Amino acid sequence: MKLLAIDTSNRPLSVAVLEDAKILATTTTNVGRNHSSTLLPIIEQSLAQAGFKPDDLDRIVVAAGPGSYTGLRIGVTTAKTLAFTLHKELVGLSSLEALAGNVLMEGQLVSPLFDARRDNVFTGLYRIENQRPVQVIADQHISIAEWTDQLAAYPEPVTFIGADVATYEAPLKEQLGDRFVRAQPQLDLPQASVLGLLGQTAQPVEHLHAFVPDYLRLTQAERDWQAKHPKEDHAPYVEKI
Amino acid sequence: MEKQNLILAFESSCDETSVAVIRDGHEILSNVIATQINSHKRFGGVVPEVASRHHIEQVTICIEDAMTEAAVTYDDLDAVAVTYGPGLVGALLVGVNAAKTVAYAHHLPLIPVNHMAGHIYAARFVKPFEFPLMALLVSGGHTELVYMQADGQFEIIGETRDDAAGEAYDKIGRVLGVPYPAGKVIDEMAHKGNDTFKFPRAMIDEDNYDFSFSGLKSAFINTVHHADQIGETLDKNDLAASFQASVVDVLTSKTLRVLKQYPVKQLILAGGVAANHGLRERLQEVLPKEFPNTDLVLAPLKLCGDNGAMIGAAGYVQYQHQQFGDATLNADPSLEFDWMPNMPH
Ligand SMILES: Nc1ncnc2c1ncn2[C@@H]1O[C@H](COP(=O)(O)OP(=O)(O)OP(=O)(O)O)[C@@H](O)[C@H]1O
Ligand SMILES: [Mg+2]
Numbered sequence: 001m002k003l004l005a006i007d008t009s010n011r012p013l014s015v016a017v018l019e020d021a022k023i024l025a026t027t028t029t030n031v032g033r034n035h036s037s038t039l040l041p042i043i044e045q046s047l048a049q050a051g052f053k054p055d056d057l058d059r060i061v062v063a064a065g066p067g068s069y070t071g072l073r074i075g076v077t078t079a080k081t082l083a084f085t086l087h088k089e090l091v092g093l094s095s096l097e098a099l100a101g102n103v104l105m106e107g108q109l110v111s112p113l114f115d116a117r118r119d120n121v122f123t124g125l126y127r128i129e130n131q132r133p134v135q136v137i138a139d140q141h142i143s144i145a146e147w148t149d150q151l152a153a154y155p156e157p158v159t160f161i162g163a164d165v166a167t168y169e170a171p172l173k174e175q176l177g178d179r180f181v182r183a184q185p186q187l188d189l190p191q192a193s194v195l196g197l198l199g200q201t202a203q204p205v206e207h208l209h210a211f212v213p214d215y216l217r218l219t220q221a222e223r224d225w226q227a228k229h230p231k232e233d234h235a236p237y238v239e240k241i
Numbered sequence: 242m243e244k245q246n247l248i249l250a251f252e253s254s255c256d257e258t259s260v261a262v263i264r265d266g267h268e269i270l271s272n273v274i275a276t277q278i279n280s281h282k283r284f285g286g287v288v289p290e291v292a293s294r295h296h297i298e299q300v301t302i303c304i305e306d307a308m309t310e311a312a313v314t315y316d317d318l319d320a321v322a323v324t325y326g327p328g329l330v331g332a333l334l335v336g337v338n339a340a341k342t343v344a345y346a347h348h349l350p351l352i353p354v355n356h357m358a359g360h361i362y363a364a365r366f367v368k369p370f371e372f373p374l375m376a377l378l379v380s381g382g383h384t385e386l387v388y389m390q391a392d393g394q395f396e397i398i399g400e401t402r403d404d405a406a407g408e409a410y411d412k413i414g415r416v417l418g419v420p421y422p423a424g425k426v427i428d429e430m431a432h433k434g435n436d437t438f439k440f441p442r443a444m445i446d447e448d449n450y451d452f453s454f455s456g457l458k459s460a461f462i463n464t465v466h467h468a469d470q471i472g473e474t475l476d477k478n479d480l481a482a483s484f485q486a487s488v489v490d491v492l493t494s495k496t497l498r499v500l501k502q503y504p505v506k507q508l509i510l511a512g513g514v515a516a517n518h519g520l521r522e523r524l525q526e527v528l529p530k531e532f533p534n535t536d537l538v539l540a541p542l543k544l545c546g547d548n549g550a551m552i553g554a555a556g557y558v559q560y561q562h563q564q565f566g567d568a569t570l571n572a573d574p575s576l577e578f579d580w581m582p583n584m585p586h
Contacts, residue, residue, distance in 0.1 A: 036334055040341050040568040054346045073297055076334050081342040084301040085315070123431060209302045213296070219287040224265055229283075235281035238258075239293050240273065240306075 001050055003059045004043065004082075005196030008035040011116060011163070016192035017050040018200070026193045035074045037128035038063025043078070057088055061199030063190065064092035065214035066122035066139060067114055072213035080211050087144045089204035092211060093195060100126040100133035101194040102187040103159050109136065109226040110183075111151070115164035119144050122216060123160070125151070132198060141216045144168050148175035157181045160194035163188045246559065247313060249304075249321050249343065250553030253336030254328025254356045255381070256280075256287045258299040262311035262318075266366050270311035272550040275299040279303055286411070293331035300339045301572050307549070315347040317546045322556025323353040324359060326576030327382070333537030333572035341570055352556040353566040356547075357383060358395065362558070363544035363551035364509045371536070372504040378514030379520070381407035381422070384492075386453050386499050392558045398499055399450025406488055409454040413484055417477055418424075420457025428517050434478030438464060440487045442494075450499045453486045457487050476523045489519045493527060500532050504536035507536045517544040 007014040013035050016026040025046040029038070047054060061080055062079035065072045076092070083090035099112035106128055115120040120143050126133035137150060148171070160172060161183035173180045205211050218226070243265055252259040261272040262472045275388055277295045281287045309316070322563050326333060344351040360377045375398075376387040384401040404412070407424055414423020417430075443453040460464035461484055468475045500508065510524060521539055559565075 034571055037337060037569040037571040040338075040345060044345065044568055069293070070334065073293060073331065073335060076340055077297055077300065077338040078342050080297075080301055081304070081339040082346055085303065085343050085346050116332050148569055211306075212297050214296070219288060219290045219294070221291055225283050226357070234279055234283055238275050238277050239279060241276050 001058045001200060002056055002200060003196050003200060004047065004057050004060040005192040005199060006043070006064035006079050007065045007098060007190045007192050007195055008041070008071045008128065009065060009097065010071055010189070011041070011068075012189050013038060014192035014195070015039070015046050016129040016189050016196045017046045017052065018196040019050070021197065023193045023196070024107050026191065028189055028191060030189055035071055039074055039078055040193040055086055056088070059199070059204065061091040061093060061196055061202070063095040063098050065095055066141070067095045069213070069215060076211070076213045080208065084208055090208055090211060091199040091204050092141050092214075093199055093202060093225070095190065096122065096123070096124045096139050096215070097126060097133050097135065098195040098198060099161055099190050100128075101198055102130060102185055102191060103128060103161055104133070105159070107192060109154060109156060109158045111160050113162040113165055113168070114158055115167050116141055121147060121164070121168065123147055125154070139214070139216060144171050144208055145172055148172065151176065151196045155179075159183050161187060161219045186200070219220065244440055246557065247317050248352070248553045248556050249307070249318050250354075250549040251321070251323040251336040252356070252359070252547055252549045252552045253296045253332050254324045254326070254331060255547055256292050256295075258296045258303050258336075259547065259549035260303040260307040262307050262313055263550060263553030263557065267369070269366065269367065269550050270313065271307045272548055273303045273306040273310065274548050275303055278422065280332055280508040285415060286421050287329070289329045292329060293335060294404055294511055296332055296335035297552050300335055301428070304339070304343065316539050318347065320350045320352055320556065320560050322354050322552050322559075324356045324552050325570060326356065326573035327355040328356055328572040328574060330572050333574060337570060337572050341568060345568060350560070350565045352483060352559045352564065353570050354552045354555045354559065358550075358555045359551040360511045360540070361387065361389075361509060362554035363511050363540040364538045365427060365546070365554045366541055366544060366550065369539050372571070373503070373505045374507040374509055375496075375499060375503055375505045376509040376511055377492065378512045379406045379492065379510075379514035381405060382455070384513065386450050386496065388486065388503055388505075391563065398503065399452065399495060401454060403453050403454040403455035404458060406452075406454060406492065407512070409458050409488070410474070410514070412458055415482065416462055416465050424514060424517065427481045427485065427545040430478045430481035431519055432482075434476060434482030436483045436486035437476075437479045438483035439482050442487050442490050444496050445491050450495055452491060452495060454488070454582050457484070485517070485519050489517075489523050492520060493523050496524070497527065500535060505535055507538050508532075509538045509540070511540040511545065513546050515540050516542055
């Protein structure tokens, strides 16, 4: 299987080309430039290095969220359009799961974490089983205090991974004590090669048109509107004219 | 027979996702438009993050429908055109990345199009342009007089100093309780009322080609609020008619003034507000009298609002001049001049 994997869910950008379990090309940058101008050139380069044309691909795997809304849309628009226009399989995986995949200690609990500002994070809990992360608590948008409360139910060490862990290291240590384990910082960058390996055996998306990022949050405007109009629904929100 | 040119064109700068297939720059094979108006009505205006989310829901559906309706395959296409600015950055990014990906996947050249150039080229579906021409470009975000010496050459002769005309319509719409976007409904109300309020005609006698609509907006709002305070009910149709009379008077008189200085073969009316019946009728009435040698070209009603077809028409001109972008193309939310980059001047 020839596979392209894309992760633009946060500041780092990662692209990989795989053939079955073999990683042929992988590029990861963490320079914070605009993913919109860098993603497609890196995809072009990576496929060229692997000796593939776009149409040779069998499958495209994308980190579908959570993460930066704009970053997610750049990766998902590119992956979705490529899969659609060339009739390829599309797989969307959790951006958090992909990051947890960098920790390869069998049996270990892992909490990959992205900052969502104002003491909130995007996170989930995974256990490494047979060399891959298996979800224990679903990905969510949650305050750091509530998250440490939830982790109280697991009286064992939890490995935290992600560039934003540093922001919350103090409250995490305070609440979890010895159970707080920091993954080696060199593992904090998401790797599309890991995403690609995980995506190889995943179920492809059934309804490609309906595929959108997993933002894990409604927009502020929609939350406010729903609070004021608990029973109303304006749908369909988009109409063909 | 000469080979036909087919362009797949994308538009996603605001609250419409649109994909079109255009033949030879002036024939619409398909023009699929998915509008989000019903969503943004909830908020009284376009919420950028909500708009971006809708675009990504729609974009591949629009591509599929546009290709199917046009009955073409990717092999038939010559290029992919896309709006890359001005507009909402998150909204633009969906169209830009989808268009770049289609171009890359099918080895097609990519044409970056300025949204405002697109609005003007909506009139190209009526008849060929004859230069020099003047365009009165009135939309949700812009009110401009644009002089064109040739295809792809744009010179802004006058513009609004504050609100755009469409923006003013939408703002006074809120005061009248008309749901977003208010322009079309206020236009209808205006036809049922009379100009009884005599709102100011800002800058109408000033010897320049600029516009201002914020004073009109304030006068309108003050009138309504004052009536509310003293418990008086005003006729909403008369309010709409009075507002529209001021807008149409100012747009028309400034346009006539500019035409005295810049003799042109055609006057083009384009942009969302070009759908306004009052404005269309007034120009149709006065232009033949005042400038019998200037041909009035009104953008088709269906192509005044945002759509992919107009982007394909503008893109075709750039195609002829081989003005292509590459895989690094980014959205430029405040794109202004050099609308068709590197066109010969
Ligand atoms: N019949 C009408 N009369 C007056 N205004 C109208 C009419 N129909 C639509 N409009 C106005 O046109 C505007 C939408 O036009 P358009 O879609 O071109 O704007 P936009 O794309 O948001 O802005 P821009 O093109 O400047 O970036 C809205 O403000 C709407 O109220
Ligand atoms: Mg517009």
